Structures are given as structure tokens and as C-alpha cells.
Amino acid sequence: MEDVTGLAVHDHHLWRVDKVKALVADQREAVTFFCGGSRNFAKFIDLFNGVFVLEIDAETLARRLDDRREDEWGGQGRQAERDLILRLHRTKADIPRGGIAIDATAPLAHVVGEILTLSGAVGDFAQ
Numbered sequence: 001m002e003d004v005t006g007l008a009v010h011d012h013h014l015w016r017v018d019k020v021k022a023l024v025a026d027q028r029e030a031v032t033f034f035c036g037g038s039r040n041f042a043k044f045i046d047l048f049n050g051v052f053v054l055e056i057d058a059e060t061l062a063r064r065l066d067d068r069r070e071d072e073w074g075g076q077g078r079q080a081e082r083d084l085i086l087r088l089h090r091t092k093a094d095i096p097r098g099g100i101a102i103d104a105t106a107p108l109a110h111v112v113g114e115i116l117t118l119s120g121a122v123g124d125f126a127q
């Protein structure tokens with residue numbers, strides 16, 4: 001297995017399409033959520049009933065990056081990674097088109113409630 005560090009981590013952030021397809025095909029659960037992002041989303045995104053895009057403003061992103069430890073991707077002292085994160089945020093590169101925007105600056109319980117309600121996983125979620 002190739003050791004991937006630094007900016008190369010982003011280029012290697014791929015989901016295994018066969019595993020995604022298997023999870024989507026598994027109908028034992030009424031609702032299945034996938035969390036995170038993948039550079040190869042175009043290979044499987046059409047399998048999903050919907051996509052939520054968690055959005056934050058640049059100031060919130062910068063503050064959250066400042067809170068990361070040195071050993072975390074984009075954390076303190078990892079300027080090239082931080083620059084990439086900020087550029088991707090600004091350009092919206094690697095973000096699926098047509099997703100449902102969710103304000104991720106809101107408290108976590110509100111964000112989760114909105115996703116659960118909009119996905120139909122639960123009725124109007126008490127927040």
C-alpha cells in the first residue's frame with residue numbers, strides 16, 4: 001500500500017465504488033446515510049436519493065481549521081493543506097451540484113434535525 005501524506009491525501013480520498021454499490025443495494029434498513037466526501041463521487045452519486053451539502057462561511061472554516069491540532073490534516077503548521085482547503089471552499093470544487101444546502105454553522109442538533117427531516121427519515125425533528 002502506498003504511504004500517502006500531505007497534499008497527496010486529498011488526491012487519494014476515494015471511495016470504493018463496489019462497497020458503495022453494495023451498501024446502497026442493501027435494503028435491510030429504511031434509510032442509509034453516507035457521510036463525507038470523495039473525489040470520485042461522480043462514479044456513484046446517481047445511486048443516492050439525495051445529497052446534502054454542509055455549508056459554512058470562510059470565517060467559520062478558518063476558525064475550525066485553527067482549532068485543529070498539528071497532527072490533523074489542515075491543522076496548525078500545515079499551511080499548504082490549509083491553503084488547499086480554503087481554495088476548495090472558495091471554488092466549491094469537489095462539491096456535487098444540485099445538493100441540498102444545509103447551514104452547518106448552526107448547532108449540531110439543528111443540523112442533524114434538518115437532515116433527518118428533509119430526508120424523510122423522521123417527521124419534523126424536535127430541535
